[in-house]
Amino acid sequence: MEYEIDLTVDAxxxxxPMxxxxxxxxxxxxxPGQIMLVEATDGGSRxxxxxxxxDTGNELLETSSGDGFYRYVIRKK
Known part of the structure; x- marks a missing residue:
């Protein structure tokens, strides 16, 4: 699914724990309501x-992996 990303965090x-x-x-x-993309290579991020x-009440919309890293799409509550 495609989302309009408001902020990308390059981890x-x-x-x-970074x-x-x-x-x-x-x-x-x-x-609230905006969407953030997090990209990480650390397997612990999964x-x-x-x-x-x-724990924070934010909505994890999607997780995916490929190209050696993991992507998380999160909507702020």
Whole structure:
């Protein structure tokens, strides 16, 4: 599915816990209802980012992987 991305967080090459910290910082820069894309290479992000979204009440719309990295599409609540 295609989304209009309001902010992209580039966490590629960062190790845990940086992808989650960068995601947390990024979500503060957008308004409720806006969508953020997070790109990461750390395999730990596969569990960390969905858990973060659930814990913070933000909506994880989509996860995907390819080209050596993981993508997460998150809507701010």
């Amino acid at each position: 590629k090459g960062k190790k845990c 992808p989650v910290l960068m995601t947390s910082q990024g979500i503060k820069k957008i308004e 569990s960390d980012i969905p858990a973060w979204a659930k």
